[in-house]
Amino acid sequence: MKKLKMASFVIFCISLAASLLFWFTQVRKGDRIGPVITIDQKELTVDLNATDKDFLKGVKAIDANDGDVTSSVVVESVSNFLSGGRRLVVLAAVDNHNNVSRANRIVKYAGYTSPTFNLKKPLCFESGGSVKNEDLLKNLTVKDKIDGDLSNQVKILTNSVVDLYTPGEYPVKLQVSNSAGDTVSFQATIQVYNGTERSEIPFIHLKKYLVYTKKGHKLNAQSYISKVCMGGDYESNVEGDVDNKKVSIKDEVDYNKAGSYEITYSVKSGKSRTGTVRLIVIVTE
Numbered sequence: 022m023k024k025l026k027m028a029s030f031v032i033f034c035i036s037l038a039a040s041l042l043f044w045f046t047q048v049r050k051g052d053r054i055g056p057v058i059t060i061d062q063k064e065l066t067v068d069l070n071a072t073d074k075d076f077l078k079g080v081k082a083i084d085a086n087d088g089d090v091t092s093s094v095v096v097e098s099v100s101n102f103l104s105g106g107r108r109l110v111v112l113a114a115v116d117n118h119n120n121v122s123r124a125n126r127i128v129k130y131a132g133y134t135s136p137t138f139n140l141k142k143p144l145c146f147e148s149g150g151s152v153k154n155e156d157l158l159k160n161l162t163v164k165d166k167i168d169g170d171l172s173n174q175v176k177i178l179t180n181s182v183v184d185l186y187t188p189g190e191y192p193v194k195l196q197v198s199n200s201a202g203d204t205v206s207f208q209a210t211i212q213v214y215n216g217t218e219r220s221e222i223p224f225i226h227l228k229k230y231l232v233y234t235k236k237g238h239k240l241n242a243q244s245y246i247s248k249v250c251m252g253g254d255y256e257s258n259v260e261g262d263v264d265n266k267k268v269s270i271k272d273e274v275d276y277n278k279a280g281s282y283e284i285t286y287s288v289k290s291g292k293s294r295t296g297t298v299r300l301i302v303i304v305t306e
Contacts, residue, residue: 053118053120054085054120055084055114055115055116055120055121055122056082056083056084056087056090056093056114056115056116056120056122057082057083057084057122058080058081058082058094058112058114058122058123058124059080059081059082059083060079060080060112060124060126061079061080062079062126063126063127064107064126064127064128064129065078065079065126065127065128065129066128066129066130066131067128067129067130067131068130068131069130069131069132069133069166069167071128071130073095073096075128076096076099076110076112076126076128077094077096077112080094080112080124080126081094082094082114082122084116084117084120086116086117086118087116087117087118090114090115090116090117091114093114093115093116094112094113094114095112095113095114096110096111096112097111097112097113097123098110098111099111099128100202101201101202101203102201102202102203103127105129106129106130106131106133106134107127107128107129107130108127108128108130108201109125109126109127110125110126110127110128111123111124111125112124112125112126130166130167132166133166133167134166135203135205136163136164136165136168136171136197136199136203136205137163137164137165137205137233138161138162138163138195138205138207138231138303139161139162139163139164139231140160140161140162140229140230140231140301141160141161141162141230142160142230142255143212143227143230143255143298143299144157144209144210144211144212144230144299145211145212145213145214145254145255145298146185146211146212146213146214147213147214147216147219147254148185148186148187148188148213148214148215148216149186149216149217152185153185154183154185157177157183157211158172158175158177158195161175161195163175163197165199165203167199167200167201168199168200171197171199174197174198175195175196175197176195176196176197177193177194177195178193178194178195178196178206179191179192179193179194183211183213184213185213187213188213188214188215189212189213190210190211190212190213191210191211191212191213192208192209192210192211193208193209193210193211194206194207194208194209195207195209206281207231207281207301207303208281208282208283209281209283209299209301210283210299212297212298212299218294219252219254220251220252221251221252221293221294222251222252222293222294222295222296223249223250223251223263223288223289223290223293223294223295223296224249224250224251224252224253224254224255224296224298225246225249225268225286225287225288225296225297225298226246226247226248226249226250226253226255226261226298227245227246227247227286227298227300228244228245228246228247229245229300230298230299230300230301231300231301231302231303232245232300232301232302232303233302233303233304233305234276234302234303234304234305235304235305235306236276236277236278236279236304236305236306237276237277238276239274239276240272240274240276240284240302242270242272242284242286242300243270245284245300246265246268246286247261248260248261248265249261249262249263249264249265249267249268249288249290249296250262250263251263251290251293263288263290267288267289267290268286268287268288269286269287269288270284270285270286271284271285271286271287272284273285274302274304275304276304278304279304279305279306280303280304281301281302281303281304282301282302282303282304283299283300283301283302284299284300284302285297285298285299286298286299286300
């Protein structure tokens with residue numbers, strides 16, 4: 022009986038070893054190499070509304086055993102913007118044995134520019150609670166060539182609270198990103214003036230309150246003054262009654278370095294209080 026059990030065990034071991042040897046041999050002989058992906062253009066120029074189908078233009082995948090498997094190629098991932106309107110696209114292809122290969126290509130969006138800001142009125146507000154926090158950015162809009170209007174996605178970044186009940190100047194950073202990860206921002210000063218003194222304050226109205234300029238191109242700050250009027254805040258349409266030439270200008274923009282800056286305009290008429298407004302300047306490459 023013992024000899025029979027031993028013989029059965031030996032036969033089982035031999036069968037198991039033979040099975041393992043056969044499986045290992047088949048695996049060694051099997052297809053473990055993925056398809057070869059070829060791309061006719063490593064950098065492809067696409068429209069702003071490009072889709073995955075556009076990213077696959079000129080892409081083929083050939084497998085040594087399965088032949089043409091181009092139909093299996095997919096866009097695995099698309100990076101955020103790198104520079105110059107370019108993104109990295111990762112492509113993947115699979116053969117009939119589930120071997121996956123990958124390849125990279127660069128896509129460049131024709132005519133792409135980063136999101137741009139526009140400010141209709143200055144960041145100046147009357148104290149006393151008539152203005153709510155959600156109103157701080159009501160005059161700031163952002164347009165993007167990929168996502169369209171990003172105005173409601175602007176974030177206020179600051180180390181302190183903007184107190185709309187207390188007159189003063191509050192430095193902030195305003196920032197927004199589009200769906201492709203292109204983040205733009207600028208530094209600004211939110212001004213809160215005493216509402217009870219409004220009639221004594223000369224308000225300086227500008228033609229624009231945020232402008233872009235290329236590096237190396239200096240602005241004529243004086244040319245942006247539209248009018249100066251006593252008590253005529255930025256919500257009113259009072260005629261100018263103070264000479265524009267009385268306005269002093271402090272231009273601290275470094276026109277040779279990309280970044281955001283402010284030009285400060287101030288004026289005092291007679292015994293009135295000093296009125297101040299700022300022009301935000303964004304210097305680009």
